[in-house]
Amino acid sequence: MEEPLIKHQTSISGNLVLLCRFLRKKGFPLSATEEADALEAITHLPIDKEKYFKQALKAILSKNQYQYNKFDGYYEEFWTQLSKASDSKVKEKQEQKDKKTKAQQQDARFDSLKNWLNLSASEEEKEVSTFSDLEVLIKKNFADLSEDEMKLMMRLLKRLAKKVAHQKSRLRKTSKKHKKLDLKRTIRLNMRKGGDIQQLVYSDLKDKKLKLVLLCDVSKSMDLYSRFFVHLIYAFQNAYDKIETFVFSTALHRVSTILDNQEFEKAFDTISDRVPHWSGGTTIGSCLQDFVADFGNGMLDKKTIVLILSDGWDTGEPEIIKSAMRSIYKKSRKVIWLNPLAGSPDFAPEAIGMKTALPYIDVLAPAHNLESLKWALQQIQKRRNMVNQQLKL
Amino acid sequence: MKSEKLQNIQKMLQGQGYISDGSIAMSIFLAMQLEKPLLIEGPAGVGKTEVAKVMAKALETDLIRLQCYEGLDSTHALYEWNYQHQLLYLKMQEAEGKDSKQLEETIFSDRFLLKRPILQAITKASKPVLLIDEIDRADEEFESFLLEVLSDWQVTIPEIGTIKATHKPQIILTGNRTRELSEALRRRCLYLWIDYPDFEKELAIVKTKVPEVDAKLGQQICAFMKELRKLKLEKTPGISETIDWARALASMHLTHLDKQIVEDTLGVVLKDWQDIRHTQDALSELFEKTGVVSRIG
Numbered sequence: 001m002e003e004p005l006i007k008h009q010t011s012i013s014g015n016l017v018l019l020c021r022f023l024r025k026k027g028f029p030l031s032a033t034e035e036a037d038a039l040e041a042i043t044h045l046p047i048d049k050e051k052y053f054k055q056a057l058k059a060i061l062s063k064n065q066y067q068y069n070k071f072d073g074y075y076e077e078f079w080t081q082l083s084k085a086s087d088s089k090v091k092e093k094q095e096q097k098d099k100k101t102k103a104q105q106q107d108a109r110f111d112s113l114k115n116w117l118n119l120s121a122s123e124e125e126k127e128v129s130t131f132s133d134l135e136v137l138i139k140k141n142f143a144d145l146s147e148d149e150m151k152l153m154m155r156l157l158k159r160l161a162k163k164v165a166h167q168k169s170r171l172r173k174t175s176k177k178h179k180k181l182d183l184k185r186t187i188r189l190n191m192r193k194g195g196d197i198q199q200l201v202y203s204d205l206k207d208k209k210l211k212l213v214l215l216c217d218v219s220k221s222m223d224l225y226s227r228f229f230v231h232l233i234y235a236f237q238n239a240y241d242k243i244e245t246f247v248f249s250t251a252l253h254r255v256s257t258i259l260d261n262q263e264f265e266k267a268f269d270t271i272s273d274r275v276p277h278w279s280g281g282t283t284i285g286s287c288l289q290d291f292v293a294d295f296g297n298g299m300l301d302k303k304t305i306v307l308i309l310s311d312g313w314d315t316g317e318p319e320i321i322k323s324a325m326r327s328i329y330k331k332s333r334k335v336i337w338l339n340p341l342a343g344s345p346d347f348a349p350e351a352i353g354m355k356t357a358l359p360y361i362d363v364l365a366p367a368h369n370l371e372s373l374k375w376a377l378q379q380i381q382k383r384r385n386m387v388n389q390q391l392k393l
Numbered sequence: 394m395k396s397e398k399l400q401n402i403q404k405m406l407q408g409q410g411y412i413s414d415g416s417i418a419m420s421i422f423l424a425m426q427l428e429k430p431l432l433i434e435g436p437a438g439v440g441k442t443e444v445a446k447v448m449a450k451a452l453e454t455d456l457i458r459l460q461c462y463e464g465l466d467s468t469h470a471l472y473e474w475n476y477q478h479q480l481l482y483l484k485m486q487e488a489e490g491k492d493s494k495q496l497e498e499t500i501f502s503d504r505f506l507l508k509r510p511i512l513q514a515i516t517k518a519s520k521p522v523l524l525i526d527e528i529d530r531a532d533e534e535f536e537s538f539l540l541e542v543l544s545d546w547q548v549t550i551p552e553i554g555t556i557k558a559t560h561k562p563q564i565i566l567t568g569n570r571t572r573e574l575s576e577a578l579r580r581r582c583l584y585l586w587i588d589y590p591d592f593e594k595e596l597a598i599v600k601t602k603v604p605e606v607d608a609k610l611g612q613q614i615c616a617f618m619k620e621l622r623k624l625k626l627e628k629t630p631g632i633s634e635t636i637d638w639a640r641a642l643a644s645m646h647l648t649h650l651d652k653q654i655v656e657d658t659l660g661v662v663l664k665d666w667q668d669i670r671h672t673q674d675a676l677s678e679l680f681e682k683t684g685v686v687s688r689i690g
Contacts, residue, residue, distance in 0.1 A: 029576060037427055044426045046399060055419040060427075063579040065434060065570070068586040177466055196484075198477050 013039055015082065020061070021160070022078045035062060082313050154231055156370060161235035164377045168205035175204030196341055210380070211242040215291065217310030219249040219282035225340045225368075229309050232273075232373075234264055244299055246288035247271070254295075282313055284353045285320030292327050300331035305380055306336045309367070311356025322356045329360035336363045338376055343368030405451040412590075412598045413442060418584040422447060428566035430543060432528075432579065434623015435587035437569055444587075445565040455521040457562070459510035461531035462514070465586060467538055471548060473507045502554035512548055515558035522563045528578075529568040536578055543581050555667050565616035590632060592619055598632060599639045606643040613650045616661070616683040626668045634662045652680060 016038055020030050041056045054075055062068040176183065182203035190197050214236060216229050233245050237259040245256045258270045301308070306328055314321060329335050341347055341356065343366035350359055358364070365376035402420040404423075421444065424431035426686045449456035459470060463537075479500050486496055508516065514523040528536065542548065546558040570575060590598065595615045601607060607613075618635050638661045649655065656673065659678060663669045672679070 029580070031580065033580065040427060041423050042422070044398075051415065052399065052419065055416050056423055058416065059420040059583045059585060063576075063582075063584050065586050068584060076462070177464060178468055196480065197482055200476065345607050 012042065016042070016057075018082070019057070019075075019078050022081075023061060023074060025068075026074055028061060029063065031060060052084050072129065083354070115201055123204055133334070153228070153370070154235075156355050157212060157235045158239075160370075160377065161193070161232075161239040164239070164380055169208040171206040172203040173206045177204055178202050179204045210305055211234065211299075211301070212240050212244075212380075213246045213299055213304055213306045213332075214243065214290070215306065215308045215310075216247045217249065217282060217284065217308075218247045219313070221282065221311055221313045222309075222340070225309075225311075230268065231264075232309070234267065246291060248282075248291075250283050250287075252287045252290045252294075282310075282353075284310060284312070284314040284317040284357075285316040285318070288324035288328065289320055292324050296327060296331060302330065302333050304332050306332045306335045307380075308335065310337070310353075311339055311341050311355065312337075312349065312351040314353030316353075318352050318356040322360075325357045325360040329362075332378075334362045335360060336365065336376060336379060337361045337365035338365055338373070340366065340368045342366035343361060343372060406447055409447040409450050410601050411440070412446040412594060412601055414594060416590060417444070417585065420583055424565075424583050425563060427583070428561050428563075430566055430582045431585060432566045432568065432574075432582035433587060433690045434568045434570055436589060436629060438633040439587045439589060440632055441567040441587055442524065442526055445522055445567075448563065448565070449522040452520075452522065452563075454519055455517060456519050456524060457510050457514045457517075458524045458526060461528050461535070463530060463532060465535050465536075469509055470511050470535070470538075471509050472512045472541075472550060473509065474501070474552075475505045475507050477577070479505050485494045491545070501607045506550075506553075510683065511542055512556070513540075514562040514564075515546060515548065515560075517555060518559065520560040522565065525564065525566045527569060528566045529570060529572045529574060533575070536575055540577055540581065543578075549586060558597045567652045588624055589622055592616065593617070594634060595632065599635060603639040605642055606639050607648045610642060610647055611639065613683060614642065615640070617650065617655070617679065620679050620682045621662070621672065622678075624672065626665070626671065628663070628665050628668060638662050650683075652676065655680075 003209075017035060020035050020038070024030050038057055038060050041060055045052050045056055057075070058068070060073045062071045113293055172182070174185065178205055182201045185201040185203070186197060186199070189199055189201060193199075203318065216233055218229075222229070233247075237243055237245055237256065240279070243256065244254070245259060247253050247255055253271075254273050259267045264356075327337075337354075337357065339349075341351075342349075342364065347366075349355055349364065363376060363379045365379070366372040367376055399422050399450070402422045403413060403415075406413045406418060406421070420431055420433075421431075431444075435441055435442060446456060446459075449511050480506070483496065484501065510523065514521050525539070528539075529679050543564070546561055547555050549555045566578075589595075595618065596611060599611050599615060603611075614635065618630065618638075622629050638658065641658055641661050642650075642654070645654075655676065659672060663672060
């Protein structure tokens with residue numbers, strides 16, 4: 001049985017409660033506390049001025065900038081609706097369609113993003129029905145993600161990137177936070193003052209400062225995964241301080257500055273404008289060579305980890321890829337190659353590009369679902385000679 | 394009676410030289426009536442912090458300020474034992490051969506307690522204004538810690554016990570949106586968004602803050618700033634920049650803007666090299682819109 005949303009109420013408190021209900025439908029997170037506050041507030045207000053009434057409710061019921069700006073419109077809408085709804089007629093459905101909530105707007109942006117990556121909608125919809133819990137999500141192939149799952153995944157990814165980026169070293173440093181007493185330094189400092197412990201020194205774990213270079217293949221063969229990888233790059237770009245990001249298909253493009261400090265949608269638009277050969281063929285070899293020639297000396301050193309996201313399908317000469325990979329391997333701390341195809345059970349690194357590059361890779365990981373990605377990212381922190389060559393499936 | 398009170402707030406703010414509009418006055422009024430914290434967000438330099446300062450002045454009470462930064466923790470916000478003093482005191486007393494049990498009581502007393510802003514605020518004899526500035530810079534841990542204080546109005550110190558607030562302080566939180574604040578914190582506060590002022594409001598502010606400025610010059614400055622904010626700048630100038638600029642130009646006894654002067658003094662308004670260059674390129678267009686006529690050429 002459906003309760004009519006709007007009934008005509010004569011008392012001001014009744015209307016106020018209705019307004020709260022109305023706003024809740026619009027996505028305002030209002031609890032009983034806000035209602036109580038609003039009711040109390042109006043007792044303090046001058047009775048004759050409606051303007052004050054609105055201002056007061058605005059201050060109490062909106063909780064962020066978005067709501068603050070939208071409030072006036074909703075407020076007007078509510079009163080017009082209320083005057084129409086004099087006979088308890090249900091107007092719920094009409095009103096729902098009018099305005100999009102912020103979440104819906106995000107959906108719209110997401111849609112355009114999806115279209116841009118040339119994905120068929122029908123396949124997506126099939127997957128919606130299976131959208132349930134995290135457990136499934138962790139093992140699910142990135143190529144099969146539905147839209148809802150994608151959103152959830154974005155959140156997980158952000159957290160994962162943050163976690164990997166902020167790993168602690170075993171070294172300690174002096175800290176203002178009172179985490180752990182640094183006895184050695186405390187004693188040394190106080191010896192100068194005659195041996196009495198007067199000042200305490202604390203220490204905290206030092207952040208591991210690793211540099212990261214991301215090279216992401218966005219060619220046609222990676223299409224199913226590239227939309228996901230762009231999210232991955234974005235999450236990393238904003239979690240790491242020292243990161244350089246490149247995308248390549250037939251040519252190499254540096255996108256670090258575009259991704260820096262920009263909203264995802266904005267950054268995405270700019271990249272799509274500037275990278276002409278998106279979803280084209282691949283020449284991994286020449287792209288990697290370009291990278292070594294132009295940036296190799298400046299960006300690669302023994303503190304830098306190179307993360308390559310590609311399936312290894314190459315249309316160029318294998319010799320080129322070999323020499324490029326060799327110099328990348330020599331100059332960097334570690335080379336991690338994430339290959340989404342490696343997730344299938346009968347995978348063997350047979351693509352020519354992949355095969356030639358294999359000797360110069362420290363970790364070859366599948367990265368086709370969250371579980372494997374997590375494993376691969378954990379390898380970032382380990383030393384070169386301590387990592388396994390491949391994830392055993 | 395009550396309606397007078399609301400009007401009084403606006404007058405009170407004006408009396409302190411703070412030009413507000415209806416929504417600002419209403420938010421302050423409600424924050425005082427409901428004894429709730431007021432969360433103010435908005436771009437830099439629009440007078441968020443000023444609200445607290447003006448409020449404290451108008452209510453003739455103390456302003457206690459807690460500037461947030463990354464790594465701020467409870468020892469800096471709440472209390473700390475003055476360890477060095479305690480130690481010296483102990484030594485002195487030991488030399489005199491005092492009883493150790495009594496000593497312990499004295500050591501953990503008010504005398505050796507360093508009160509940090511939040512503890513200060515709740516133990517004040519009169520109701521103070523507590524300004525928690527740039528809350529979004531503090532860590533999330535600190536934010537959750539703050540929730541506890543904001544809801545219970547008491548602080549527990551293990552050695553002494555629980556200290557209850559003598560008065561609920563009037564709390565103003567400000568933020569620049571460098572980080573999204575948690576829903577939990579938002580729910581406990583009233584919300585106010587202060588945006589860049591419109592032309593009339595900015596003019597009124599300039600007139601109040603820089604009374605020596607020429608009437609026409611004031612108008613031109615505000616019109617210019619309004620157009621300037623429409624450009625895509627790295628750092629959009631706020632009201633404080635407008636006031637600085639007006640003050641600078643007034644001190645040169647100018648009566649109107651001209652191109653040369655604007656070019657020379659752009660550094661007062663814009664603090665970014667690229668912004669300055671960008672603006673210089675767009676200067677003629679800006680002048681056209683604001684109706685400033687170039688005297689050169």
